[in-house]
Amino acid sequence: MKDLESLSATQAIKALSKREIRATDLLLSCLDRIGQKESLVRAWTSLGKENALSRAKQLDKGAFQGILHGLPIGVKDLYDTYDLPTAYGSPIYANHYPVADAVSVALMRQEGGIILGKTVTTEFASFKGGATTNPYASKHSPGGSSSGSAAAVADFMVPLATGSQTAGSIIRPASFCGVVGFKPSLGKVSIAGVKSLSVTLDTMGCFGRTIEDVGLGLAAMSGDHRLAKIEVLHNKPRIGICKTSNWSAAQKEAATALAVARHAAEIIAKGTVDDFSLPMACDDLTQAQSRIMLSEMSRSLLFERIHYAKKLSPQLIKQLSDGATISYEQYAKDLLLANHAKTAVAELFTNEIDILIAPSAAGEAPSMRDGTGDPIFCRGWTLLGLPCININVASGPNGLPVGVQLITGPGKDHFLLSAARSFALALPDPTLRDQA
């Protein structure tokens, strides 16, 4: 019964389904770990210990509830939960109890998932960081906006936690914290009941310590149970390395990470893996994403700006003001650009390539005082709505993890998870293969 908190979600579910371990014990192990580490990591905004324990006992006594039976889960505090305070990372909503769960939270509970608590988000999933530190080095940021979820999973506090990505809020913290982060296709998970930044961009996903785990999490969040069963690839995929037009922002360790990734990719592709450039239609996607996000934020958070301006951070106020100056014409032009690029990229992923490998972030986690890091390497992929998964492949000058993201065509989430497993199994370092 020792070290149950170090089980992956998939391992835990297997043991729980055979009644080899009890949900109660798994939960207590997680709570122990949180007790030891939370004062340093600060991943949580609230814990629902009593409710979670009582649910665990109920599940231990009852029939098998579903694919998350007895699994403790962290929920980003951007998601509504009826029984836990939901503040969206803002003092405006301190002690707010929503009337209902977010749709994806209700689905996870229905599958037997135990919502253990809420994890720290930056202010309204924007850029002002919370208290969470990087479990690898507490003077470094865990990234954002899904800071608490990435850190809690990395630090073995829970095997699974939810995130959301509007710019780079899943892939970036996953890379900084050395965990698997999965941002599925746009629309795969309902956004209902999650505080909105940008309806065009907001994408729900999750963090785990293995690829199977994030598949399991997404299976519950979306209702697509096929994602809970991930094989490895049986055919060799067409893979390209995509440094993107932002490559000049990459630090040395991002180049190292791509080199490691290329080597693993060549093993599964059974041949040379070349650099791959996106079509012309994808130029300017990073800038377009930035403008679309700011423009929509200025509308999404208008209520808060009018009613609670004094409780918003100066950074956020500036973003909202900047967003309000973007003309609707420019916004509409950016949406049109994105649509053309989506069409071009969907064709690309049908005819030319199966998987692209790109940097997850510019480098390893920045120091806490420098903020949550730049989402520059994620903005374009998020706007394209493509499924992306972060895999840890290298480390930076401070010994912190550095990941790459694997990307595929829209709707091919299951294929991406399979490819990611094959890829992880081809990594040189055996401990990194545990991610598969």
Next chain:
Amino acid sequence: MKDLESLSATQAIKALSKREIRATDLLLSCLDRIGQKESLVRAWTSLGKENALSRAKQLDKGAFQGILHGLPIGVKDLYDTYDLPTAYGSPIYANHYPVADAVSVALMRQEGGIILGKTVTTEFASFKGGATTNPYASKHSPGGSSSGSAAAVADFMVPLATGSQTAGSIIRPASFCGVVGFKPSLGKVSIAGVKSLSVTLDTMGCFGRTIEDVGLGLAAMSGDHRLAKIEVLHNKPRIGICKTSNWSAAQKEAATALAVARHAAEIIAKGTVDDFSLPMACDDLTQAQSRIMLSEMSRSLLFERIHYAKKLSPQLIKQLSDGATISYEQYAKDLLLANHAKTAVAELFTNEIDILIAPSAAGEAPSMRDGTGDPIFCRGWTLLGLPCININVASGPNGLPVGVQLITGPGKDHFLLSAARSFALALPDPTLRDQA
């Protein structure tokens, strides 16, 4: 100062901006009308009389606030409002006060709109009707789910009211109540803060008594102020009559409406207007929409089904059960079908046709005891995400209004409004031309 409640939104805004009328007097006229007719029409779930009056006085004294300065507005009770109870048409949420306004409500208030009250929606915008009656004949349904908004606008209680459409919840009640109903392109208005039925389908729009008015409403709800300035068409459009594959469900008055519409279309097209068939890719869209909606509803309302099953209607419980039996494979197949059809239709509206004219509903409003009517003539267009506008063109055997919908390509909302004005001005009956 008499009959201010009969002014169109655009007329009222003109007079308000010149300070020829006061917002307070307009509001009092609307309240008078509501006082006279509400016991019969039952369009409202709540009225915020005091707040509205105080806001009107403030606007009368202050600077011009925006494009809706001083306009009384009805908000469908599916939209969150922080100062008015928001029940989503369900006893579960009786007396629920959300912590914030829906994004589109905040935008309307920011433009000087006065939220006068909340209008009746069917249960969670699904099929169980509310108390609202058709202002033309109280034994008939106003349609649904945006029942109260359509009826309130038709009965001169407010010049403008919001709606939402997942199957046919704007276009159908607009046709039954003889008002202009505008369902813009999917994604044009943020869905944030509106209770979710189906993220893939839910589309926010509005009702007015003129085409200019719904353009004005949408301009505020979306932030696209270009929609507040609608000309008529300067070039002759390519128009087709699309009876759709559901034509066998149409009643005689729907055929009459199409005949009237064809005549008006031929005037603006300056030539013959022929029938137009959708491409093969659009076969089965009606069935696909129905399955996608049911499947997503079973997830969107899972929380309510688990926690408050006894407060859900038997009809809704049945829908949720039906939805839960649809396999994810079938759901994914339907989404794929919709995507192929969207691509085909977008090309069509670029290369072959500018405007399609189709039935808004099978016929005139059914009797109250027969429900809110069948959305069959709207399901496919909603799934395609195309902008649709209902214009009143004829009447049925009971003398009730019968509309047609004008439809165009995705994102061409401004063009659709212009085309609709030209079309309305070509109608034979002079009173119908007032819709322009």
